[in-house]
Amino acid sequence: MDKQQKIAVLGGGSWATAIVKMLSENLETVGWYMRDSQSIEHIKENNHNPKYLSSAELDANRLDLSYDINETVSKYDTLIFAIPSAFLESELHKLSISLENKIIFSAIKGIVPETGLIVGEHFNTEYQIPIENIGVITGPCHAEEVAMERLSYLTIACQDEEKAKKMATYLESWYINAKTSDDIIGTEYAAVLKNIYAVAAGIAHGLGYGDNFQAVLMSNAIREMKRFIRKVHKMKRNINNSAYLGDLLVTGYSTFSRNRHFGNMIGKGYTVKSAQLEMSMIAEGYYAAKSAYKISLENKAKTPIIDAVFAILYEQKSPKKEFKKLTDKLD
Amino acid sequence: MDKQQKIAVLGGGSWATAIVKMLSENLETVGWYMRDSQSIEHIKENNHNPKYLSSAELDANRLDLSYDINETVSKYDTLIFAIPSAFLESELHKLSISLENKIIFSAIKGIVPETGLIVGEHFNTEYQIPIENIGVITGPCHAEEVAMERLSYLTIACQDEEKAKKMATYLESWYINAKTSDDIIGTEYAAVLKNIYAVAAGIAHGLGYGDNFQAVLMSNAIREMKRFIRKVHKMKRNINNSAYLGDLLVTGYSTFSRNRHFGNMIGKGYTVKSAQLEMSMIAEGYYAAKSAYKISLENKAKTPIIDAVFAILYEQKSPKKEFKKLTDKLD
Numbered sequence: 001m002d003k004q005q006k007i008a009v010l011g012g013g014s015w016a017t018a019i020v021k022m023l024s025e026n027l028e029t030v031g032w033y034m035r036d037s038q039s040i041e042h043i044k045e046n047n048h049n050p051k052y053l054s055s056a057e058l059d060a061n062r063l064d065l066s067y068d069i070n071e072t073v074s075k076y077d078t079l080i081f082a083i084p085s086a087f088l089e090s091e092l093h094k095l096s097i098s099l100e101n102k103i104i105f106s107a108i109k110g111i112v113p114e115t116g117l118i119v120g121e122h123f124n125t126e127y128q129i130p131i132e133n134i135g136v137i138t139g140p141c142h143a144e145e146v147a148m149e150r151l152s153y154l155t156i157a158c159q160d161e162e163k164a165k166k167m168a169t170y171l172e173s174w175y176i177n178a179k180t181s182d183d184i185i186g187t188e189y190a191a192v193l194k195n196i197y198a199v200a201a202g203i204a205h206g207l208g209y210g211d212n213f214q215a216v217l218m219s220n221a222i223r224e225m226k227r228f229i230r231k232v233h234k235m236k237r238n239i240n241n242s243a244y245l246g247d248l249l250v251t252g253y254s255t256f257s258r259n260r261h262f263g264n265m266i267g268k269g270y271t272v273k274s275a276q277l278e279m280s281m282i283a284e285g286y287y288a289a290k291s292a293y294k295i296s297l298e299n300k301a302k303t304p305i306i307d308a309v310f311a312i313l314y315e316q317k318s319p320k321k322e323f324k325k326l327t328d329k330l331d
Numbered sequence: 332m333d334k335q336q337k338i339a340v341l342g343g344g345s346w347a348t349a350i351v352k353m354l355s356e357n358l359e360t361v362g363w364y365m366r367d368s369q370s371i372e373h374i375k376e377n378n379h380n381p382k383y384l385s386s387a388e389l390d391a392n393r394l395d396l397s398y399d400i401n402e403t404v405s406k407y408d409t410l411i412f413a414i415p416s417a418f419l420e421s422e423l424h425k426l427s428i429s430l431e432n433k434i435i436f437s438a439i440k441g442i443v444p445e446t447g448l449i450v451g452e453h454f455n456t457e458y459q460i461p462i463e464n465i466g467v468i469t470g471p472c473h474a475e476e477v478a479m480e481r482l483s484y485l486t487i488a489c490q491d492e493e494k495a496k497k498m499a500t501y502l503e504s505w506y507i508n509a510k511t512s513d514d515i516i517g518t519e520y521a522a523v524l525k526n527i528y529a530v531a532a533g534i535a536h537g538l539g540y541g542d543n544f545q546a547v548l549m550s551n552a553i554r555e556m557k558r559f560i561r562k563v564h565k566m567k568r569n570i571n572n573s574a575y576l577g578d579l580l581v582t583g584y585s586t587f588s589r590n591r592h593f594g595n596m597i598g599k600g601y602t603v604k605s606a607q608l609e610m611s612m613i614a615e616g617y618y619a620a621k622s623a624y625k626i627s628l629e630n631k632a633k634t635p636i637i638d639a640v641f642a643i644l645y646e647q648k649s650p651k652k653e654f655k656k657l658t659d660k661l662d
Contacts, residue, residue: 140546151658152543179662210481215471215581219573226571240557240571242550242662250546253584327482331510331573 008076016082017053018143025173033072056147085110105135109191110284111291132160140250149175155243157181185233190244195285197221198259206267231299259285304329339407347413348384349474356504364403387478416441436466440522441615442622463491471581486574488512516564521575526616528552529590537598562630590616635660
């Protein structure tokens, strides 16, 4: 392993912090860009991120922190983006230097609102990054358990197998197992869709449906995800692998998931606006539902769960009535 | 619907009680055999089963209760067995009348210890019930949620589609959706194997593995289940249907599951004997692990999770070491 490999993480949230922690188990120096200079000072002095995943112990000596995205991008060859998709474009607009020849990994689970694209496609079409220089880092993985050093499995996807394998090596440690895949489109869509299904699980819970129904919902969700992804990018994949089914389960069954929490409020009768105000954070599944619904329509995929979530979130349909209709379509 | 259809339930536990409740939404009279005459008297007076699922309201006027299995079997054409598999044979030995011409449905999720067979196969080979007269009633379904009248989905499997459809009609109501299948072997094995995976989930939890690992474990479990069932009974089936994946999830993610609880104690260091004493009930997954391991070996199925559970429960291997080895086999 080349311990001097030039890898940087962009983003200051929980998942970014978890990835920095994983990398710094292996690398002598990890580049780390975040906007918040106060957090940077805190990390340098106290060895943990004050705002997100503060339980994760970091070794500040190994971190090359910067609040200047251009500085970080100029110094590192491989960039891992872990910025919420809603803020990605405003961050990229700060760049005065080119992303040419950079290897870009997306650890973002969402759709870029400005283009309606998954992150890999966004970098490919908007920034002309060749597809073989784009990768995806996906779970099933709650950042909180990385902080606790509990055994977690990642999937690293890249069409260029060597790049996936290399990144896997840098992320692996005694508590991280990293597998590789060549399905960058499918794994990224899975990470996006699972947030919509987590919203659906939350709505169901908020409406009073129980664990029996939740199991039926998840069993239908994975079949729906398979149909959707096959329409969008047909290739041989086992939808029950950890990057698809595992990622769906860790989110759909998590009571800490923002998306599930958001759905739960909707199911309990909150409006979208009041639920978002209450949460003070935006659930990725909210944006994902809009894009996924559109893509599903265009591709003529059969996606009753996405359709129901879309109707509830964007067409002000009654959650109770939409879910009653949905239950007749599930099996 | 023929409201005078002669259907009886055999067994006095939670799942038997839930099935009686479902049937009595539709039938004028439901036969019900249980050993405990005191419970019968209590049900007649108070309209609920005192020992199991006591929150389920029953209508005693519609119940034809008996503590004489021969009386119940002689009066009814269709018999739903919901007796724990460990006690099935001792109950069947009480029979002085023939099961010939009866339609037998199994609502038992286990392996008959005396023969090592799933219940349908047991009736077929030991009691010469023709395969087309044997059916399976399976979840995902916690009996507790039936008592609360929360929407639940059942799968009714029979090679004779008409018999499956008829049974589905009698079980359905505003809170029960019943689907049919012709895969009696596969659905029954799924119901058996999921208990072993719930034990595995419990062991993992007891050892300190977290939600990230649990998602990986379940994602591997459904793939293992698919391989196992395909080896035992090859036919076209979608392993992600509710009867397989849904049933796995409702048990694997339930914190109320006996199997998960049993596994959790094993993971925490209890011996099998002390865990069983502590629980005062036997986890079906304990017996299932032994039979499934044997069947897996015979059929050369690749089943690392079943193998690990077997080694821990029957060969006194260290849960910590076995799971360490297992984690390297999962992906």
